[in-house]
Amino acid sequence: MKFFSIRHTISFCFCVGLTANAIGQVSPLDPKYSVSTRKPLIGAIVAVDTIILGGTIVTMDGDRRVIENGAVAVKGDKIVAIGKRADISKQYHAVRSINATGRVIIPGLINTHTHVPMVLFRGISDDLDLQEWLTKYIFPAEAKNVDEAFVRAGTRLGLAEMIRGGTTTYCDMYYFEDAIAEESKRAGVRGVLGETVLDFPAPDNKTWDAALAYSERYILKWKNDPLIVAALAPHAPYTVSTEHLQAARKLSDKLNSPLVIHVAETKKEVDDIKAQKGATPVKYLENIGFLNERVVAAHTIFVTDEEIDILNNRDVGAGHCPQSNMKLAAGTAPVPKMLAKGLAVGLGTDGAASNNDLNMWEEMDTAAKLHKLISGDPKVASAEQMFEMATIRGARALDLDKITGSIELGKRADIAIVDFDSLHQTPFYNVYSHLVYATKASDVRTVIINGRVVMLDRRLLTLDERAIKIDANLYHKKIIQSLRN
Numbered sequence: 389m390k391f392f393s394i395r396h397t398i399s400f401c402f403c404v405g406l407t408a409n410a411i412g413q414v415s416p417l418d419p420k421y422s423v424s425t426r427k428p429l430i431g432a433i434v435a436v437d438t439i440i441l442g443g444t445i446v447t448m449d450g451d452r453r454v455i456e457n458g459a460v461a462v463k464g465d466k467i468v469a470i471g472k473r474a475d476i477s478k479q480y481h482a483v484r485s486i487n488a489t490g491r492v493i494i495p496g497l498i499n500t501h502t503h504v505p506m507v508l509f510r511g512i513s514d515d516l517d518l519q520e521w522l523t524k525y526i527f528p529a530e531a532k533n534v535d536e537a538f539v540r541a542g543t544r545l546g547l548a549e550m551i552r553g554g555t556t557t558y559c560d561m562y563y564f565e566d567a568i569a570e571e572s573k574r575a576g577v578r579g580v581l582g583e584t585v586l587d588f589p590a591p592d593n594k595t596w597d598a599a600l601a602y603s604e605r606y607i608l609k610w611k612n613d614p615l616i617v618a619a620l621a622p623h624a625p626y627t628v629s630t631e632h633l634q635a636a637r638k639l640s641d642k643l644n645s646p647l648v649i650h651v652a653e654t655k656k657e658v659d660d661i662k663a664q665k666g667a668t669p670v671k672y673l674e675n676i677g678f679l680n681e682r683v684v685a686a687h688t689i690f691v692t693d694e695e696i697d698i699l700n701n702r703d704v705g706a707g708h709c710p711q712s713n714m715k716l717a718a719g720t721a722p723v724p725k726m727l728a729k730g731l732a733v734g735l736g737t738d739g740a741a742s743n744n745d746l747n748m749w750e751e752m753d754t755a756a757k758l759h760k761l762i763s764g765d766p767k768v769a770s771a772e773q774m775f776e777m778a779t780i781r782g783a784r785a786l787d788l789d790k791i792t793g794s795i796e797l798g799k800r801a802d803i804a805i806v807d808f809d810s811l812h813q814t815p816f817y818n819v820y821s822h823l824v825y826a827t828k829a830s831d832v833r834t835v836i837i838n839g840r841v842v843m844l845d846r847r848l849l850t851l852d853e854r855a856i857k858i859d860a861n862l863y864h865k866k867i868i869q870s871l872r873n
């Protein structure tokens with residue numbers, strides 16, 4: 389939702405271990421492993437780094453193939469083979485095998501909108517209207533607590549939560565975004581990470597010029613990084629002037645970087661923009677030449693049919709955040725219409741202060757049920773459509789669908805392996821139904837991002853869970869104290 393914020397640095401705990409993998413082979417679990425040093429066993433056998441064996445692969449490719457008793461071979465950062473277990477195990481030999489028998493292998497989930505450090509404000513205040521929530525709690529808490537160390541500690545907590553729930557890519561907007569990028573890179577999580585710029589002093593940059601200069605340095609620093617896409621995030625049409633929105637677009641053109649923005653989130657925003665600019669938010673952004681394929685617009689709740697067409701024609705990505713929108717009683721985006729028109733709309737959690745978690749499984753489930761209820765039609769927002777929004781369509785919204793969002797040859801290996809035998813998943817008839825309506829984040833067992841195993845059998849390999857909790861609880865005390873002062 390919103391935020392505000394401050395500075396110094398906290399040391400990062402990096403965890404590497406040795407353990408037995410799920411199929412019983414003992415292999416080094418250095419998460420930085422890259423290329424196998426083993427030679428192929430015989431001429432016809434190809435050496436790869438990791439093979440996931442057995443299980444049902446939900447590819448989310450163009451044909452929506454679901455492969456029973458399948459296997460996926462990964463070499464370096466890429467998927468090099470997908471098929472039946474029997475065929476893949478004949479042709480490929482891996483340093484590491486992961487047994488997925490009885491499990492489901494899915495593309496890593498894509499969270500198209502959040503403010504990751506805000507996990508440290510989780511539950512700080514609930515059940516209020518937006519203005520009271522923002523002005524009495526969030527803004528003061530941010531003003532008194534947000535600095536670079538806060539952002540780093542919050543990011544590590546959020547990353548751990550996301551990995552545990554099978555999220556492999558997220559789109560963020562906050563302050564000190566370069567620190568968020570560094571933490572994400574270290575943890576091995578893919579991100580489109582937008583530095584928030586707005587017309588008044590922020591925790592990191594006190595003027596517009598300073599914010600733009602910071603953003604340019606930040607974006608250039610991460611150019612061509614395999615995991616991090618550095619972006620510019622003008623906060624919203626009501627917090628950034630026309631002139632500054634145009635300047636942000638110009639900088640984005642120069643650097644070829646995404647533009648992340650909140651759009652049409654509340655009725656008040658629509659009324660204000662209409663009164664001040666003579667057009668509703670999407671039309672206004674179109675009129676001033678802001679929209680293009682690099683724009684990721686969060687919320688897009690109050691949009692007309694014509695505005696959905698504008699977003700579609702400009703190839704804008706949208707981030708639908710059902711739980712945040714419900715909790716703040718903001719409204720409901722016309723998602724079934726967006727899907728029918730082919731818009732690149734994904735799902736997002738929004739910040740944890742307005743959610744209160746980063747759980748994409750709940751977003752899928754909630755989105756399906758919310759749109760059925762609002763439309764009075766249980767046939768809209770099907771389980772398969774919601775899973776698509778959390779994977780390949782979310783990747784499209786972030787302009788990353790060429791590299792992630794599905795399990796396909798040549799794409800980056802962003803994969804989650806999910807248990808399917810818990811009580812709440814028994815019995816099992818339909819894979820999409822189970823993924824959307826029955827599966828919990830705690831059912832995710834193993835997560836691979838860009839070919840690197842970041843969680844194996846529920847054990848985080850790139851983040852220190854214990855240290856993260858200690859840091860978060862220290863902030864809890866500090867935040868409570870700050871609100872008393």
Ligand SMILES: [Zn+2]
Binds near residue numbers: 389390686
């Ligand atoms: Zn937001």
